[in-house]
Amino acid sequence: MPKVGIPRALLYYNYFPLWKVFFEELGAEVVLSGLTNKKILDDGVNCCVDDACLPMKVFHGHAVHLKDRVDYLFVPRLISVEKNEYICPKFCGLPDMVINSIEGLPKVIDCTINLRDGNKSLRKAVLEVGGLFTGSLSRIYNAYQKASAELADYERLMLNGATPLEALNGNGPPPADYQYSIGLIGHPYNIYDNYVSMSIIEKLRGRGINVLTQDMVCKEELDRIAEGFTKPMFWSFGKKIMAASSYLIDQRNVRGIIYLVAFGCGLDALVGDLVERRIRKKGVPFCMITIDEHTGEAGVDTRLEAFIDMLEWRDTQKCL
Amino acid sequence: MKKYYLGIDVGSVSTNLVLLDDQGSLVYRDYLKTMGQPIKVVQEGLKILKERMGDVSIAGAGTTGSGRKLAGIMVGADVVKNEITTHAVAALDTNPAVNTILEIGGQDSKIIILRDGIVSDFAMNTVCAAGTGSFLDRQAARLQIPIEEFGDLALKSTTEVRVAGRCAVFAESDMIHKQQLGHRVEDIVYGLCQALVRNYLNNLGKGKDIKPPVMFQGGVAANRGIREAFRRELGMEIEVPTHYDVMGAIGAALIAREAVKSRGITSFKGLDVSQCRFGVRPIDCGGCANMCEIVEIIRDGVGIACWGDRCGKWSSRVGKYA
Incomplete structure (x- = not known):
């Protein structure tokens, strides 16, 4: 049984159930790298080009972690995941970066996914990747159908408030008696990777706060809000983050918004400012937390604590 | 016997201890250098407190600053609070009308926006220390000026010399360049003050509605050059509270007082903590x-x-x- 390695990084948080079921239906064994840890990050920092952002470095670390244990490494070249939209340009070059930065790699599956002009290239990519494992077109087609259904289930759980980790286990969010909600926005690979985010979701939940992210809002709502932007936002993630912040404030009554950004992210640098202005106009507290390779948790904790104090102080007129 | 509340602020550069009475008036204050040894300095601080004040009855204790957790465990603090909240509480206690707090410490700087006595927004510096006390310390050392004289020297400036303030490394090379051109030291020193203020307002003040009354606190508030640069840049009077350098500790003590009042009991371990090993x-x-x-x-x-x-x-x- 051929082994396909999938790094637990970047768009893993968005598409893993799809990829996993697709490969498994084609008779491959999927090997997932472990949770991000210090060694993975260190390995990534050591082999990745210096000026890449933190999540790219994390991805490299996961690739290093997998390379000797698998026959294939899955590093798709993602250009666009939505019609007329793009994702961060670093994703286009990701397979090249990985291939040129890491030695001793197994065969890299680097199919190109570009949905900017529609679904045609997706079909091509599915057939190309499927062809590595089987000659039967119907088997590839069926595998993809099943994989898509799996992804839909996963996304449904997230809409109900589950984090990727919970949804991948087939669970909803843990039952809890929350006092109020906070919106947490940012690239999924930043907010859901507990090592990178310093467990921000767990920390907030631990304080009795419900955490709502952009992935917990349905696409139709987000698209509807995005239509009202003065100019179309052509970055898929930027659009989602911006639209979700409005939705969470107007429809879900969040008391504040936290935007987790990775140091060196070009997209966050621009979108962050746009989002901040929109949120401030609504008079809702906003806090941007920048994360990087450092392990100093105190900085994140102090800002979180102060932000929560502020929200509760506004509410109760008491700072205790 | 009179009851007192203890506040300890363990920062990167200084560790401050204050004692407030039941009315919230300051009866004791001490400013010690942390020197990277928070445990030692907290014990030292408690020892000095006991020597000067005798065996006072401490009804509650609060800690703050980057070493708040450590200090909190050591003394058995009733509250362990972040610096934003403690600074805001202390400023409001001094002037309930305050709308903006500028705070510059050794390694971090913050801006706190208040409205109607409640924190409505804040920002802390991110990865860069160019807008903080260490930046000034470093440049003062370069110019061989004791940091205490830095501010007064800056006020003697008559001509504006612009020094780049975006980054401490660039500021340094820019400053050397200005020295080589023959500019006077006082003008360069004031140029540095302006650079720090510009950096601070660009990084932290970005998009914030800075309204008077403005209160300036933290160790750097001692620097009259910086105060003047803020006054000119913002075009408003800058209020520096009497105990500007121990405001965090005052806030911690005030919050501890509230906490003890509602709980009715303190977890403070006593001043003899300084005797423990x-x-x-x-x-x-x-x-x-x-x-x-x-x-x-x-x-x-x-x-x-x-x-x-x-x-x-x-x-x-x-x-x-x-």
């Missing part, structure tokens, strides 16, 4: 690939707290210690 035991946890650097705090040979782990294996022992 504190130590730390570093532990390299090899439990997983995170290789967390754990620190165990030991009092008189017994572990009292642990932290530094990501999974909670060590830090969850804190509950069992207590």
Whole structure:
């Protein structure tokens, strides 16, 4: 049984159930790298080009972690995941970066996914990747159908408030008696990777706060809000983050918004400012937390604590 | 016997202790250099307090600053609060009308926006220390001017000399360039003050509605050059509270007073904590690939707290210690 390695990084948080079921239906064994840890990050920092952002470095670390244990490494070249939209340009070059930065790699599956002009290239990519494992077109087609259904289930759980980790286990969010909600926005690979985010979701939940992210809002709502932007936002993630912040404030009554950004992210640098202005106009507290390779948790904790104090102080007129 | 409330602010550069009476008036204050040894300096501070004040009855204690957790465990604090909240509480106590707090410490700087006596927004510096006290310290050392004289020298400036303030490294080379051109030291020194203020307002003040009354606190508020640069840049009067350099500690003590009032009991371990033998035991946890650097705090040979782990294996022992 051929082994396909999938790094637990970047768009893993968005598409893993799809990829996993697709490969498994084609008779491959999927090997997932472990949770991000210090060694993975260190390995990534050591082999990745210096000026890449933190999540790219994390991805490299996961690739290093997998390379000797698998026959294939899955590093798709993602250009666009939505019609007329793009994702961060670093994703286009990701397979090249990985291939040129890491030695001793197994065969890299680097199919190109570009949905900017529609679904045609997706079909091509599915057939190309499927062809590595089987000659039967119907088997590839069926595998993809099943994989898509799996992804839909996963996304449904997230809409109900589950984090990727919970949804991948087939669970909803843990039952809890929350006092109020906070919106947490940012690239999924930043907010859901507990090592990178310093467990921000767990920390907030631990304080009795419900955490709502952009992935917990349905696409139709987000698209509807995005239509009202003065100019179309052509970055898929930027659009989602911006639209979700409005939705969470107007429809879900969040008391504040936290935007987790990775140091060196070009997209966050621009979108962050746009989002901040929109949120401030609504008079809702906003806090941007920048994360990087450092392990100093105190900085994140102090800002979180102060932000929560502020929200509760506004509410109760008491700072205790 | 009179009751007092203790506030301890363990910062990167200084550790401050204050004692407030039941009315919230300051009866004792001490400003010590942390020197990278928070445990030692907290004990030292308590020892001096006892020497000067005698065996006072302390009804509650609060800690703040980057070393708040450590200090909190050591003294058995009733509250362990972040610096934003403590600074805001202390400023409001001094002037309930305050709308903006500028705070510049050794390694971090913050801006706190208040409306109607409530924090409505704040920002802290991110990865850059160019807008903080260490930046000035470093440049003062370069110019061989004692930091205490820095501000007064800046006020003697008559001509504006623009020094780049975006980055401490660029500021330094820019400053050397200005020196080589023959500019006077006082003009360069004031140029540095303006550079710090520009950096601060660009980074932290961005998009914030800075309204008077503005209060300037933190160690750097001692620097009259910086005060003047803020006054000119913002075009408003800058109020510096009497105890500007220990505001964090005052806030911690005020919050501790509230906490003790509602709980009715303090967990403060007493001033004799300064007699205990504190130590730390570093532990390299090899439990997983995170290789967390754990620190165990030991009092008189017994572990009292642990932290530094990501999974909670060590830090969850804190509950069992207590």
